[in-house]
Amino acid sequence: MTDFNFTSRFIANGVIFCALFYPISASARSIRVGLEEKVRSLRAAIEMADPGDSILVEPGTYKEGNLIVQKMITIIGEHLPVIDGEGKYEIFTVAASGVTIQGLKLVNTGRASIHDIAAIKGLDAVGLSILDNQFVDAFFGIHLSNSSDCIIRGNTLTSTVKDTAGVQSGNGIHLWKCNRVTISKNTIEGHRDGIYFEFVTKSRVVENISRRNLRYGLHFMFSHDDDYLYNIFTGNGSGVAVMYTRNVKMTGNRFLDSKGAASYALLLKDIGDSRIEQCRFEGNTVAIYMEGSSRMIIQDNEFRENGWAMKVQASCDGNLLKRNNFVRNTFDISTNGSISLNTITSNYWDKYDGYDLNRDGHGDVPFHPVSLYGMIVEKMPTAVMLWRSFLVFLIDRAEKVVPAVTPANLKDDFPAMKAYDRD
Amino acid sequence: MIRITKHVLYDILRNRFVILYALFLMVITLSLFSLDSDPGKAVLSLMNIILMVVPLVSIIFTTIYFFNSYEFIELLLSQPIDRKVIFFSEYIAASFTLSVAYLLGVGVPIFMLSPDWGSLYLVFAGLLLTWVFVSLAFAASVSTRDKARGIGIALLFWFYFGLIYDGFMLYIIYSFSDYPMEKVTLALVSFNPVDLARIVILLKLDISALMGYTGAFYKSFFGTSLGTVFSASMLVLWIVLPLIYSLRKFLSKDI
Numbered sequence: 001m002t003d004f005n006f007t008s009r010f011i012a013n014g015v016i017f018c019a020l021f022y023p024i025s026a027s028a029r030s031i032r033v034g035l036e037e038k039v040r041s042l043r044a045a046i047e048m049a050d051p052g053d054s055i056l057v058e059p060g061t062y063k064e065g066n067l068i069v070q071k072m073i074t075i076i077g078e079h080l081p082v083i084d085g086e087g088k089y090e091i092f093t094v095a096a097s098g099v100t101i102q103g104l105k106l107v108n109t110g111r112a113s114i115h116d117i118a119a120i121k122g123l124d125a126v127g128l129s130i131l132d133n134q135f136v137d138a139f140f141g142i143h144l145s146n147s148s149d150c151i152i153r154g155n156t157l158t159s160t161v162k163d164t165a166g167v168q169s170g171n172g173i174h175l176w177k178c179n180r181v182t183i184s185k186n187t188i189e190g191h192r193d194g195i196y197f198e199f200v201t202k203s204r205v206v207e208n209i210s211r212r213n214l215r216y217g218l219h220f221m222f223s224h225d226d227d228y229l230y231n232i233f234t235g236n237g238s239g240v241a242v243m244y245t246r247n248v249k250m251t252g253n254r255f256l257d258s259k260g261a262a263s264y265a266l267l268l269k270d271i272g273d274s275r276i277e278q279c280r281f282e283g284n285t286v287a288i289y290m291e292g293s294s295r296m297i298i299q300d301n302e303f304r305e306n307g308w309a310m311k312v313q314a315s316c317d318g319n320l321l322k323r324n325n326f327v328r329n330t331f332d333i334s335t336n337g338s339i340s341l342n343t344i345t346s347n348y349w350d351k352y353d354g355y356d357l358n359r360d361g362h363g364d365v366p367f368h369p370v371s372l373y374g375m376i377v378e379k380m381p382t383a384v385m386l387w388r389s390f391l392v393f394l395i396d397r398a399e400k401v402v403p404a405v406t407p408a409n410l411k412d413d414f415p416a417m418k419a420y421d422r423d
Numbered sequence: 424m425i426r427i428t429k430h431v432l433y434d435i436l437r438n439r440f441v442i443l444y445a446l447f448l449m450v451i452t453l454s455l456f457s458l459d460s461d462p463g464k465a466v467l468s469l470m471n472i473i474l475m476v477v478p479l480v481s482i483i484f485t486t487i488y489f490f491n492s493y494e495f496i497e498l499l500l501s502q503p504i505d506r507k508v509i510f511f512s513e514y515i516a517a518s519f520t521l522s523v524a525y526l527l528g529v530g531v532p533i534f535m536l537s538p539d540w541g542s543l544y545l546v547f548a549g550l551l552l553t554w555v556f557v558s559l560a561f562a563a564s565v566s567t568r569d570k571a572r573g574i575g576i577a578l579l580f581w582f583y584f585g586l587i588y589d590g591f592m593l594y595i596i597y598s599f600s601d602y603p604m605e606k607v608t609l610a611l612v613s614f615n616p617v618d619l620a621r622i623v624i625l626l627k628l629d630i631s632a633l634m635g636y637t638g639a640f641y642k643s644f645f646g647t648s649l650g651t652v653f654s655a656s657m658l659v660l661w662i663v664l665p666l667i668y669s670l671r672k673f674l675s676k677d678i
Contacts, residue, residue: 379600390475390589
């Protein structure tokens with residue numbers, strides 16, 4: 001449904017553009033900018049250009065301060081010409097419709113604590129395409145606000161700048177109040193947040209790699225109706241944190257190696273009516289931390305070798321946990337309350353030791369994924385020291401036989417006997 | 424000394440218990456690896472068993488052996504032989520046979536099935552535990568003349584380090600849970616060889632849960648080479664101190 005809307009909007013826009021600018025594009029020029037060309041400066045080229053023109057940038061280094069684009073032009077770099085912000089300027093500021101920026105290498109933007117200086121900033125831009133660029137040590141890489149129908153594809157953003165006194169590093173791709181944006185096949189590394197959304201709706205984030213960012217790999221708030229498909233988030237400072245949003249679809253993503261005291265592979269705070277499917281969580285301290293989240297469908301995921309596969313706070317309700325594999329996690333589920341309002345069914349738990357007499361592939365006795373020791377550690381983190389000791393084994397066994405402390409209704413009545421094959 | 428050690432060695436091997444022990448360990452190791460398709464998980468289960476079985480067998484076997492060879496020791500003492508020589512011969516023979524049995528039962532199969540750092544730590548920690556509990560067995564044996572009581576003390580040692588001590592620790596953590604207990608627990612762990620061995624192995628095998636706040640603290644200590652050296656030397660202390668105690672007792676004992 002959303003997909004259909006999405007494409008049709010795109011096509012509609014395209015048609016309108018073509019219709020509007022057809023006479024112009026018939027006579028559209030392409031302006032070459034280069035050290036050996038007539039036009040040597042990119043700024044001059046942008047000033048000369050009429051709407052619909054293309055600017056071809058030849059290899060070289062261009063230091064031209066802040067370039068403001070206010071008409072519908074296409075800027076294409078040949079063999080990655082370098083546009084240098086000299087550590088002082090924002091490089092492109094785009095405030096027009098239908099602008100394309102492609103194949104440039106944007107380096108060293110300015111840094112500031114008041115302004116969000118970006119390598120490419122879009123202000124009220126419609127149909128902005130940012131394709132196949134490289135961003136090196138930008139403060140903010142791509143920063144769009146109040147923009148819609150944009151495409152950000154195939155870019156590489158790396159920042160090696162650590163947080164310095166007073167000025168923090170900026171986000172890789174930062175969107176504020178945008179609509180219908182497609183972000184695909186980008187690689188973001190070393191920024192503050194890899195991808196940051198605030199009030200961004202009906203957008204798609206597909207096949208991106210967000211790794212080793214200082215704070216979150218992906219961070220969004222108030223961003224409804226978005227799809228996150230087949231992205232990889234790995235080694236980010238605090239994993240991925242998403243908040244105050246409903247109707248989100250996360251499919252086929254991988255959340256890997258978020259290790260640390262305040263690190264969550266996926267932190268869900270006040271997320272509702274969303275789906276997390278076919279994702280893989282591996283090697284994290286906490287794979288999913290859920291707080292105040294309701295009516296989520298979490299199914300067909302793989303939880304492997306995490307400290308805690310899920311921490312479900314008692315403020316979550318109406319969630320469905322189905323057909324997930326829980327393998328080699330220290331704790332499968334932990335919670336802080338005594339009742340559970342979620343449905344857990346048909347998951348595979350490697351700790352399950354029940355039997356299946358009727359041979360239907362599902363165990364005949366329920367599995368209780370919350371262990372007493374897990375609850376003890378939840379209350380007293382130092383007790384993690386006793387993990388895998390004989391004492392812990394005994395108290396968990398005793399609790400299993402006669403549950404007294406662990407929530408009795410937090411259980412999987414229909415646990416799978418064999419792990420689901422995901423390959 | 425070598426002659427006496429040799430004699431004691433033959434004597435130990437003659438009663439075949441050690442061979443059974445090696446076979447038992449080997450069967451467990453092999454079956455765990457063949458039951459579990461995931462070698463990492465098998466090593467973890469093996470660790471749980473080793474932390475229980477190795478101390479138990481080491482301490483009980485050595486104690487029983489010591490009391491059974493009482494008459495032989497008396498015979499040797501009637502000869503012009505230094506008591507130290509007799510004592511160390513007994514100790515070396517007992518710990519040597521148990522170590523060889525352990526290495527054959529666990530070390531060889533594990534290096535064939537899953538040769539990595541975690542396994543190496545497991546084997547090495549088990550070896551140190553063997554020596555620690557042989558030492559403790561000597562301490563238990565020399566402190567009484569009565570065989571039943573000696574075995575009782577040995578069992579108590581095993582029970583104490585395997586279970587009761589952890590219970591105390593949990594109680595202390597619970598009672599003082601409002602305070603930062605990281606350093607205190609670190610110190611407490613050093614007083615229990617079984618806990619020391621467990622944590623050193625875990626930090627090599629399976630650290631995801633130990634990466635939380637407290638875990639990160641332990642990791643920053645035990646995970647470094649300094650931490651490994653520290654825990655190894657604490658374990659060596661656990662070998663040496665009971666040994667010194669029992670040697671002194673043995674030297675002055677009226678047998």
